[in-house]
Amino acid sequence: MTHCELEDITMHLNNRISSIRRVLELRAIAKDQDKRIILEKIGQDVLAIDGLLDQFEKCVVRQKDLLKHLKELEGFFQEDVQDGKHLRDNKPTHMPGKGQQALHGGGPLSESKPADVQTAQQEKPRKTPKNHIREMEFITSVEFESIPQYMKGRETYDQLNAVVQNINKALTGKYKIVHQSAKP
Incomplete structure (x- = not known):
C-alpha cells in the first residue's frame, strides 16, 4: 500500500468513528422529551431542505438542457446570418437594387448605364395588341x-x-x- 492510500483509509475510518459518536450522542439526547421535540423539528427541516435540493437539482438540469438547445439555435441563427450576408454581398445582377424596378426585358440590368434605366422608366408603356x-x-x-x-x-x-x-x-x-x- 502506498502512503496516500493509507492516509485515505485512515481518514475514512476516522470519519466513520465520528459519525458513530454523533449517533450515540443524539440517541442519548433523544431520551430527553424536550430535546426529542427539537430533534424531530430539525429532522423535518432537514427533509424539507432535501426536497428543496431535489427541486433545485431538477431545475438546474432543465436549465442546462434549455441552455444546450439555445446554443444550438444560436448556431442555426449564425448560419442564417452568414447566409443573409452572403446573399446581400453577392446579389445577382438581374435583381433590382433599392428603389429600382426591374425592366420588362428580362435580361440583367446594367449598372454602368443609370441614364438608360431612367429613360426606360420615363417612357410610356407601349400598348400591345x-x-x-x-x-x-x-x-x-x-x-x-x-x-x-x-x-x-x-x-x-x-x-x-x-x-x-x-x-x-x-x-x-x-x-x-x-x-x-x-x-x-
Missing part, C-alpha cells in the same frame, strides 16, 4: 455563366432553355384557348 402573347426570353450563355456554381450543377444550359421553350408553348396554347370566340 390584344392577341399578342408575351413569351419568356431564352437564357443567354452570359446569363447562364453568371449563375452561382452550386446551382449550375443542377441543370444544364440546354435543359433550362428547353424548360423555357415548354413554358412558352404552354402559354401560347393557353392564350389561343382564351382568345377563341365563345360562340359554338
Whole structure:
C-alpha cells in the first residue's frame, strides 16, 4: 500500500468513528422529551431542505438542457446570418437594387448605364395588341455563366432553355384557348 492510500483509509475510518459518536450522542439526547421535540423539528427541516435540493437539482438540469438547445439555435441563427450576408454581398445582377424596378426585358440590368434605366422608366408603356402573347426570353450563355456554381450543377444550359421553350408553348396554347370566340 502506498502512503496516500493509507492516509485515505485512515481518514475514512476516522470519519466513520465520528459519525458513530454523533449517533450515540443524539440517541442519548433523544431520551430527553424536550430535546426529542427539537430533534424531530430539525429532522423535518432537514427533509424539507432535501426536497428543496431535489427541486433545485431538477431545475438546474432543465436549465442546462434549455441552455444546450439555445446554443444550438444560436448556431442555426449564425448560419442564417452568414447566409443573409452572403446573399446581400453577392446579389445577382438581374435583381433590382433599392428603389429600382426591374425592366420588362428580362435580361440583367446594367449598372454602368443609370441614364438608360431612367429613360426606360420615363417612357410610356407601349400598348400591345390584344392577341399578342408575351413569351419568356431564352437564357443567354452570359446569363447562364453568371449563375452561382452550386446551382449550375443542377441543370444544364440546354435543359433550362428547353424548360423555357415548354413554358412558352404552354402559354401560347393557353392564350389561343382564351382568345377563341365563345360562340359554338
